[in-house]
Amino acid sequence: MSGGTIFWGSRAVPFLTGESVASALGRAGVRSFGLGPTGTARAVFCGIGQCQNCLVSIEGRSAEACLTICRDGLHVLPEAEGLSDV
Amino acid sequence: MFNPEILIVGAGLAGVAAATELARAGHPVLIVDRAARAGGAIHRQPLPGQAGVATAAARWNRLIAEAEALPIRWAFETRFNGVDHQGTALLTGAENRMLRPKALILTTGAREAVRPRPGWTLPGVTTAGAAQIQLKTMGAAPQGRVVLAGSGPLLIALGAQMTRLKNPPVAIVEAGRPFAHPLTSLRLPLGYLREAAGYMATLLAARVPILTGTRLAAIRAEGETLVSTLTDGNTSREIVADMVCLHDGIRRNDIGLTDCPALSVLRLGDCAEALGARAALEAGRAGGRAMAQALATGTTPTAPNSPLLDRERAAQARLARIYAHDDFAALHSLPSDTVICRCEGRTLDDLRALGPAPRTRELRLLGRFGMGPCQGRFCGEWVARAISDTPQAPVPAHPLGEPRWPAAPIAVADLHAAAPDTGAAPPHPHGVHE
Amino acid sequence: MNAEGIYDAVVIGAGVVGASSAWHLAQAGLSVALVDAEGPAAAASGASDGAVSVASKKPGPLARLATASLLYTRDLAQGGPLSSAYHPRPSYIFGTGSAESAAIDALIAKLAQLGTAVRLRADGDATLLPGVGTGIDRVVALEGEGHMPGYAAVQGYLREPRIDRFWPAPVTALEESGSEVRIVLGTQTLRAKRVIAALGTATPRLFPTLPVLPRAGQLFVTDRGLAGQLPGALTSAAYLLAKTTAPSVLPKPPVVIDPLATGQYLIGSTREDHGDPTRVDFETLRELMLRAVEAWPALRARRVIRAFAGVRAAVSDGLPIVGSAPGYERVLLATGFEGDGICLSAVIGREAARMTAGLSPDAALAADFAALSPARFAQVQEGAA
Numbered sequence: 018m019s020g021g022t023i024f025w026g027s028r029a030v031p032f033l034t035g036e037s038v039a040s041a042l043g044r045a046g047v048r049s050f051g052l053g054p055t056g057t058a059r060a061v062f063c064g065i066g067q068c069q070n071c072l073v074s075i076e077g078r079s080a081e082a083c084l085t086i087c088r089d090g091l092h093v094l095p096e097a098e099g100l101s102d103v
Numbered sequence: 104m105f106n107p108e109i110l111i112v113g114a115g116l117a118g119v120a121a122a123t124e125l126a127r128a129g130h131p132v133l134i135v136d137r138a139a140r141a142g143g144a145i146h147r148q149p150l151p152g153q154a155g156v157a158t159a160a161a162r163w164n165r166l167i168a169e170a171e172a173l174p175i176r177w178a179f180e181t182r183f184n185g186v187d188h189q190g191t192a193l194l195t196g197a198e199n200r201m202l203r204p205k206a207l208i209l210t211t212g213a214r215e216a217v218r219p220r221p222g223w224t225l226p227g228v229t230t231a232g233a234a235q236i237q238l239k240t241m242g243a244a245p246q247g248r249v250v251l252a253g254s255g256p257l258l259i260a261l262g263a264q265m266t267r268l269k270n271p272p273v274a275i276v277e278a279g280r281p282f283a284h285p286l287t288s289l290r291l292p293l294g295y296l297r298e299a300a301g302y303m304a305t306l307l308a309a310r311v312p313i314l315t316g317t318r319l320a321a322i323r324a325e326g327e328t329l330v331s332t333l334t335d336g337n338t339s340r341e342i343v344a345d346m347v348c349l350h351d352g353i354r355r356n357d358i359g360l361t362d363c364p365a366l367s368v369l370r371l372g373d374c375a376e377a378l379g380a381r382a383a384l385e386a387g388r389a390g391g392r393a394m395a396q397a398l399a400t401g402t403t404p405t406a407p408n409s410p411l412l413d414r415e416r417a418a419q420a421r422l423a424r425i426y427a428h429d430d431f432a433a434l435h436s437l438p439s440d441t442v443i444c445r446c447e448g449r450t451l452d453d454l455r456a457l458g459p460a461p462r463t464r465e466l467r468l469l470g471r472f473g474m475g476p477c478q479g480r481f482c483g484e485w486v487a488r489a490i491s492d493t494p495q496a497p498v499p500a501h502p503l504g505e506p507r508w509p510a511a512p513i514a515v516a517d518l519h520a521a522a523p524d525t526g527a528a529p530p531h532p533h534g535v536h537e
Numbered sequence: 538m539n540a541e542g543i544y545d546a547v548v549i550g551a552g553v554v555g556a557s558s559a560w561h562l563a564q565a566g567l568s569v570a571l572v573d574a575e576g577p578a579a580a581a582s583g584a585s586d587g588a589v590s591v592a593s594k595k596p597g598p599l600a601r602l603a604t605a606s607l608l609y610t611r612d613l614a615q616g617g618p619l620s621s622a623y624h625p626r627p628s629y630i631f632g633t634g635s636a637e638s639a640a641i642d643a644l645i646a647k648l649a650q651l652g653t654a655v656r657l658r659a660d661g662d663a664t665l666l667p668g669v670g671t672g673i674d675r676v677v678a679l680e681g682e683g684h685m686p687g688y689a690a691v692q693g694y695l696r697e698p699r700i701d702r703f704w705p706a707p708v709t710a711l712e713e714s715g716s717e718v719r720i721v722l723g724t725q726t727l728r729a730k731r732v733i734a735a736l737g738t739a740t741p742r743l744f745p746t747l748p749v750l751p752r753a754g755q756l757f758v759t760d761r762g763l764a765g766q767l768p769g770a771l772t773s774a775a776y777l778l779a780k781t782t783a784p785s786v787l788p789k790p791p792v793v794i795d796p797l798a799t800g801q802y803l804i805g806s807t808r809e810d811h812g813d814p815t816r817v818d819f820e821t822l823r824e825l826m827l828r829a830v831e832a833w834p835a836l837r838a839r840r841v842i843r844a845f846a847g848v849r850a851a852v853s854d855g856l857p858i859v860g861s862a863p864g865y866e867r868v869l870l871a872t873g874f875e876g877d878g879i880c881l882s883a884v885i886g887r888e889a890a891r892m893t894a895g896l897s898p899d900a901a902l903a904a905d906f907a908a909l910s911p912a913r914f915a916q917v918q919e920g921a922a
Contacts, residue, residue, distance in 0.1 A: 035139050035150045040237060049226035054761040054800050055448050060226035062445070062481075064233025065144065066137055066511065067214050067356065069476040070224075070445055078514060078838050079760060083233075086139050086180060099838075100762045100800075187818040201819055462576060468583060468688045476760050476842045507817070512760060512840035515826050519837070523820050 021089030032087035039064070039071050039082035042093070050082060051095020059096055074099020106203050106524055108133045108176070109394070110192055112183040113210035115143020116163070116380055117372025117387035119170050121208050124391025126173035130398065133204070135181040135194060137511075141167060144212055144232065145380045147239040154242035156264055159380065166384070183211075185508025190365030191524060193509075195517035203524045206367040206394055206404075210387065211510070213373035214356040217253065217349045218431060219443050219451075219485050222322030227329050231350035235261050244270035247345030250331055252276035252319035254426050256299070257350050259313075263302035266309045273344055274312045276319045276333055278351075278430035283315075287425050292418050294381070318430050321438075322347055351430070353377045357500075358480045359510030369394055369404050382415040434489045443489065444482040446475020454489055461490060463504050473503030476512050538568045538728075544701075546893050547572060547720050547729035549708055549743075552582035553687045554871050554878050555735035556694035557886025558893075560618055562733075563699040565894055570727055571700050572720065574707035580737050582687030582878065584756065584814075584847025586795045586803050588770050589623065589683045589880045591655045592630060593777060595855060596647045598905035599877065604651045605902060606884035607682065613883055618696065622689035624798075627658065628682045629666055631832055632774030633674045640774040641677055648679070655681035668766060670831045675774075684770070684795075687879050694886075703727070711743055711868065718867050731893045732868045737850040738812065740872045744862060747911060748853035749873050751812025755790075755821050756805040758843040759836065764800035771795075771832055779808065790821070792828040794836070802836060804829050806847075814846040851875040859885060860910035869893055870911055 020034035025047055032041035039061045042050065050059035050073050062070040064083050071082040074094040082093070109125055111118045114136035122134045134141075142148045146163040149155045178198035186192045192202045215230045217223065231253070234245050244265040249272045251258045262275045281288075288296070306313065314333065321332045331342050355377045362368060371390035372383035389407030397404035439452040449471055454461075457470050466472045472486050473479030479486075479502075487502035488494040538544045548559040551573035562569040573579060591607055594600040614623035632641050641660075648655050659678040663669045666676050695702075703722060710721040711732065720727040736742070740749040775791035795803040804825055809816070822844060830836045852858055852873035862868040871889045874881055888898045888906060898906045 033150050033153070036240075040240065043237070044241075054763060057445070057448050058224065058226050061229050061233055062224075063215065063230050064236045067358075067477060067480050068230075068445065069512070072476075078516065079840060080514070084137055084182075097763075101766070101835075184819075188816050189818050189820075191819050193819045201823075464576060464579065464583060464688075468578075468686075469692070474843070476840070478842070508844060509841060512842045513822075514840050515759070515830065516837050518819075518823050518826055518841065519830065521819075521823065523823070 020087060023087050023089075023091040023093055025093050036087050037083050038073065038075065038085045038087055038091070038093055041087050042082065052097045054097055054100060072096045106205065106526055107131050108202070108204050109206045109208065110135070110202060110204035111208045111210065113143060113212060113372075113374070114138070114141035114177065114179070115210060115212055115372065115383065116145060116166065117383040117390070118143070118208070118210035119166055120384050120387025121210065121371055121391035121394070122175050123166070123170045123173060124388055125395050126170075126175045128392075128395035130395060131174070131176070133176045133178060133202075135178045135183055135198060137180065137182050137196070139179050141177070141179075144236065145383075147236050149242045150240055153240070156239050156242055156268070162380075162384065182511050184513045185359055185510040186361060186363045186366065186368070187508060188363065188365065190363050193513065193518070193521060195514060195521060199517055200521050201524045203526070204366070206398060207363070207369075208390065208394060209360055209368065209370045209374055210372045210383075211356045211360065211374040213353045213377045214358075214480055215350055216352040216354050216484060217481065218351045218434070219437065219441055219482075220319065220321055220349075221438055221441050222324070222329070223349060224442050224445055225322060225324050225329060227345065228322055228347045228349065231257050231261050231348040234346070234348045235264065238264055238268065242268075244268035245346055246270065248273045248343065249346045249348060250274050250276065250319070250342055250344040251348045251350070252331065253350040254278040254428055254430060255350055255352050256422060256426070257353075259299065259302045259306065261348065262311055263305040266305050266311060271306070271309045271311045274314060274342055275306070276317050276331075277313065277315045278318050278428035279426040280315045280428075281425045284425045287421050291421055292414060295418060318433060319347070319349070320433070354484070356480075357506060358478045359506050359508055361506050361508055367394065367397060367404055369406065371407070375406065376416075378412065378415040378419055382412050385409060385411045429495060431488055431494045434485060434494045443485055444472050444475060446477050446482075447471045449482075451489065454486060463502070466503060479503040538570075542728055543717060544568050544570050544727065544729040546731045546733060547718070547727050548733045548735060549573075549720065550735035550737060550739070550872075551577045551691065551702075551704060552580060552735060552737050552878065553578065553690045553882040554874065554885050555733070556691040557882040558733045558735060558871060558889045559700045560694040560697050561886045561890035562893060563697050565890055567894065569700055570729070571702050572706050572708060572722065572727070573704040574739060576704045577695060578688040578691040581847050581849045581876065582691055584845065585687040585876060585879050586756065586770075586793065586805055587684050587686040587879060588628075588793070588795060589685050590628065590770070590772075591651065591682060591880065592628060592644055592648065592679060593772065594877060594880070598908040599856060600647060600651060601905050602884055602902060603877065603880050604654045606881045607654050609887065610683070610685065610880075610883040618693040619685065619690060619883070620693070622693040623683050623685040625681075625683040627769040628679045629676055629769060629771045630679070630774055630777070631669065631673045631676045631771060633672065636778070637774035638675055640777045641675060644774075644777055645677070655679050666771075668833060668835060669771070670834050672831055682769070685879055690879070690882065708743065711865075713865050713867055718865075730867065733871055733889050733893055734862060734868055735871045737872055737874075738848050740850055740870075744870070746863065747858060747914060749858070750810060750851045750853070751848045752851035752875060753809040753812050753814060753816065753846045753848050754806035754876070755809075755817050755825075755844070755846045756803060757822055757825065757841050759802045759804070759839040760842050761800040762802075762835070762839060764796070764798060766835070767794065767796040767802075767833060769796070773828065773832065790825060792825055792832065794829050794833050802839065812848050814848050817844045817846050849875045854913075857881070857909050858911045859889065859906060860912065863911055863915060
């Protein structure tokens with residue numbers, strides 16, 4: 018059941034109703050979610066919100082891609098790009 | 104001033120079973136889960152419109168039907184951040200508030216153990232559990248060439264599920280030698296044997312290579328592919344894949360769960376003792392009844408026990424013997440730049456720099472092990488094993504310090520929106536099960 | 538130690554004050570042992586925010602000693618034991634409303650009296666520091682202060698190999714006879730000519746008559762952002778007021794936002810007289826974070842990943858206790874710093890070592906040290922009698 022589209026940077030990524038951001042990105046072939054603040058690669062590891070390795074910036078907040086359910090129009094960026102304080 | 108509700112954290116087998124028993128005894132129950140639907144890890148439900156990958160579906164369907172007929176309040180996409188010394192729980196997400204429940208039942212399930220190896224932080228390397236959750240949610244196998252490696256029955260189960268969904272793994276790499284213990288295996292409960300036989304039949308029919316007594320020593324990226332080095336102690340070989348799924352066992356997920364003297368707290372299911380689905384259901388039912396009785400009599404609830412739980416304990420002990428291996432000794436011979444703490448990027452070198460017998464405080468404040476957002480879930484055990492002379496031996500439950508909240512990171516914006524509990528009725532029906 | 542097994546000095550307490558004392562004793566060529574019930578920086582030093590701050594010190598002896606210690610800390614960071622522990626950085630005080638603005642005026646006057654160690658660099662509105670909340674009336678920028686995590690400072694001092702170490706080893710008795718002090722550690726006993734007791738919150742165990750109270754402070758740590766966006770600690774002027782009053786006077790804890798080298802923020806801290814480090818609660822976290830976000834709105838996008846409480850040793854009159862221990866000839870107390878030990882440790886360690894070696898304190902500081910003497914409590918009792 019198609020749920021709409023999220024944006025990975027400027028790229029539109031379709032998702033199914035109820036699907037996590039991690040799943041939608043993964044099915045679109047995005048498996049590296051960019052870099053975190055220490056320069057480590059962000060990607061799905063545990064898939065259930067425990068390891069904190071799939072953090073991305075969602076609407077300006079750091080959040081686990083594997084726990085966040087897609088909503089139409091959601092803007093997602095690599096975590097390190099969403100961190101500026103000022 | 105306490106809220107009349109009993110808070111249950113986790114809508115898997117144990118949590119829903121406990122909720123059912125408490126609701127039937129007349130208690131108001133709020134059950135919260137981070138996921139969008141009930142099911143937990145074992146009974147993770149497919150997305151709407153996707154085919155389910157049913158494992159013991161009847162068990163779950165009976166339980167959820169029973170629960171949904173009772174006045175239970177459900178809050179999904181809701182995170183339990185912990186309980187403080189006053190008995191206040193913080194919930195963030197769809198149900199976003201502080202709550203001083205009448206009692207608390209924790210059913211936060213299990214976590215996977217994954218032994219550090221070179222390359223285990225590369226994109227495309229996940230836990231086997233992550234792949235299985237994805238498979239259950241989408242009703243489809245992960246795409247591309249997939250290697251399953253580590254140790255434990257989950258590898259065989261996931262391999263068979265992938266095979267049935269038309270993408271068998273390119274190999275299952277098992278550090279133990281589970282087929283070398285036929286006598287012990289035969290003493291497993293019948294249900295275990297039947298399930299294992301089904302998986303093996305599927306894997307054999309599809310000619311999936313199962314390499315036992317073999318370790319996945321290292322992974323490196325070559326372009327978009329992942330090259331894994333396998334070793335059986337004598338020879339090494341390489342195997343190319345698009346995805347590597349690692350799994351070195353199941354541990355209880357009790358990180359960040361503090362005891363609270365101000366509140367009746369019960370831990371049920373895998374977060375109390377990782378015994379699997381049958382035990383979780385049993386413990387959830389028995390624990391829910393125990394809590395109901397304790398509330399009625401003003402006593403402290405005791406953790407459930409039963410012949411079934413004893414049987415599951417014995418079965419898990421047999422499985423541990425069947426899957427025994429010496430893979431953890433590899434921690435002493437890892438390359439020194441191998442990442443141990445994924446959150447903070449701390450390596451074996453960083454650990455060794457702390458000297459021969461670092462104390463918890465040094466591990467944390469100087470080594471920064473356990474100081475990242477996962478709270479040591481994925482490094483604590485390996486830090487303890489790596490600094491031990493006997494890395495195979497059991498290690499303390501919390502080698503990087505006793506649990507303290509938050510059980511999960513607290514988004515500041517959510518915290519601000521979380522009004523303190525005034526003891527009033529629940530604020531709004533947002534997130535309630537439809 | 539000498540041929541009879543007697544140390545020139547034993548220091549009890551391996552927090553930042555004790556470690557500094559032991560290091561200074563070793564530099565003077567004395568034989569020294571350092572004893573701790575748990576281990577290095579196990580109490581307040583290890584749970585501190587690490588601010589080396591003169592601005593937050595009470596005017597008078599404490600502020601003057603803090604100034605001297607800041608200057609000396611900078612010296613010790615030039616290739617000395619604190620070279621990897623101390624980092625200079627600017628500091629900022631913010632205030633809203635007339636009471637807080639008056640506190641800032643008083644701070645500026647205090648700093649001018651203390652010389653040039655800490656200078657006012659700028660005084661303006663919220664635009665002075667990009668990122669500060671627009672609801673903030675006034676911001677002042679100070680230069681000269683720095684950051685020094687207590688644990689790192691202790692590690693720095695302990696790189697000195699001539700310090701013998703005993704931990705975990707709680708002191709069960711301290712017995713003085715003739716020219717010797719016996720420090721009983723359960724089954725083991727150390728002998729010393731002199732003792733420095735830098736006991737912190739454990740002070741009442743050996744000195745029950747001293748009014749040293751455990752005062753807990755809750756602290757919270759966020760996840761990582763980009764390092765360096767807030768260049769130095771951002772302290773509410775209400776904190777300056779709080780430091781000069783009893784904890785109960787202010788209804789809500791004032792906030793201090795400390796940027797860590799990791800890009801994380803440390804948010805503190807409460808002052809709670811129960812002294813129980815297990816009491817860390819969501820409502821306090823929320824209160825502090827509400828105020829923290831008003832001052833530094835970007836915190837709204839962060840997540841809190843760690844919560845803990847440290848327990849400081851507070852003294853009833855708000856001044857530390859440094860001087861000859863009541864009832865002893867050969868025991869010097871250096872305790873009761875209530876979180877100020879990070880800043881004061883360099884000079885306190887140096888002067889405690891001098892006094893232990895039989896020398897007078899630095900002449901310029903003698904009057905200020907006299908104000909810290911434990912004799913002040915004896916006088917109160919005699920006066921009352």
